[in-house]
Amino acid sequence: MSAPVLLGSRMRPVLLWFLLSVPVLLTAGSPVNRSANGTVPLVLWHGMGDNCCNPFSMGAIKKMIEEEVPGIKVTSLMIGKNVIQDTGNGFFMDVNEQVSMVCSQLAQDPELSGGYNAMGFSQGAQFLRAVAQRCPSPPMKTLISVGGQHQGVYGLPKCPGESSYICDMIRRALNNGAYNDLVQNNLVQAQYWHDPLKDDLYRKYSLFLADINQERGVNETYRKNLQLLDKFVMVKFLEDTVVDPVDTEWFGFLKTGQAKETETLQESVLYQEDRLGLAAMDKAGKLVFLASEGDHLQFTREWFNANLLPYLH
Numbered sequence: 001m002s003a004p005v006l007l008g009s010r011m012r013p014v015l016l017w018f019l020l021s022v023p024v025l026l027t028a029g030s031p032v033n034r035s036a037n038g039t040v041p042l043v044l045w046h047g048m049g050d051n052c053c054n055p056f057s058m059g060a061i062k063k064m065i066e067e068e069v070p071g072i073k074v075t076s077l078m079i080g081k082n083v084i085q086d087t088g089n090g091f092f093m094d095v096n097e098q099v100s101m102v103c104s105q106l107a108q109d110p111e112l113s114g115g116y117n118a119m120g121f122s123q124g125a126q127f128l129r130a131v132a133q134r135c136p137s138p139p140m141k142t143l144i145s146v147g148g149q150h151q152g153v154y155g156l157p158k159c160p161g162e163s164s165y166i167c168d169m170i171r172r173a174l175n176n177g178a179y180n181d182l183v184q185n186n187l188v189q190a191q192y193w194h195d196p197l198k199d200d201l202y203r204k205y206s207l208f209l210a211d212i213n214q215e216r217g218v219n220e221t222y223r224k225n226l227q228l229l230d231k232f233v234m235v236k237f238l239e240d241t242v243v244d245p246v247d248t249e250w251f252g253f254l255k256t257g258q259a260k261e262t263e264t265l266q267e268s269v270l271y272q273e274d275r276l277g278l279a280a281m282d283k284a285g286k287l288v289f290l291a292s293e294g295d296h297l298q299f300t301r302e303w304f305n306a307n308l309l310p311y312l313h
């Protein structure tokens with residue numbers, strides 16, 4: 001029997017779905033009441049394998065925030081017409097298109113015209129950063145990235161062991177084909193696949209990540225817009241088994257040309273040349289690096305309240 005061809009077949013996405021489906025898990029806790037409607041609207045963008053309204057994930061987060069901040073308007077983004085499309089689009093819809101859809105949705109909401117905060121989960125975090133960089137109106141105030149992959153990923157998330165046959169197949173497929181037109185155009189995760197051994201291909205062909213990270217030149221608009229944020233908060237999960245390398249959650253990554261040693265954001269060329277304005281933001285105290293114990297997107301209500309809630313006011 002021959003091995004299944006994963007790339008370009010219908011099988012690969014299903015396998016990815018199965019392996020990577022990681023909704024946010026919330027542990028129950030006690031609500032704290034606040035008063036008054038001097039609230040800033042909040043926009044949520046869910047992660048891969050999830051959707052706007054899953055009652056155990058984004059739905060629960062939305063409800064929790066509404067309890068904690070009475071009167072707040074929380075918009076959990078749905079990409080598509082229903083939750084099925086929304087979940088599927090997290091795998092197959094061109095990210096740049098998703099971002100422009102969201103930009104026009106936000107611009108059309110009169111309740112957001114005074115500004116809003118944004119909270120992205122996993123891949124939703126880098127997508128919301130693209131919204132901040134490309135669409136300054138309405139203004140995003142604070143961007144909270146919860147386990148986001150700002151330098152992309154290189155490795156198969158949630159792969160149960162390096163020796164696993166399926167994992168190896170998928171990894172090889174992404175390794176070999178991530179920068180092919182066909183794959184770039186049709187697989188969301190390929191659009192933030194960052195191969196440090198194929199840096200030239202990444203810079204040239206990555207349709208999404210290399211663009212928003214200024215790898216093909218400096219777009220001054222991106223630099224300017226990102227710096228309009230009051231704060232850019234990045235949460236890293238200390239026992240993350242889903243995101244590889246986990247440094248990407250704080251905007252670090254593998255050093256170019258090898259796949260072992262990592263570097264922090266501050267050590268990167270992106271920062272040192274300040275191609276995106278991140279060094280300036282750091283200096284201005286706008287970058288916040290938070291850590292949470294636990295695996296990808298796993299946090300308690302107490303942790304959320306103590307660490308993220310202060311940024312929602």
Ligand SMILES: *[C@@H]1O[C@H](CO)[C@@H](O)[C@H](O)[C@H]1NC(C)=O
Binds near residue numbers: 039041070071072
């Ligand atoms: C509070 O203000 C927001 C934004 O203007 C609005 O959407 C929401 O309905 C208000 N909440 C209450 C309870 O009045």
Ligand SMILES: *[C@@H]1O[C@H](CO)[C@@H](O)[C@H](O)[C@H]1NC(C)=O
Binds near residue numbers: 135
């Ligand atoms: C820079 O970004 C803006 C906002 O997305 C876009 O309109 C413009 O075309 C970009 N410029 C270049 C040179 O890519």
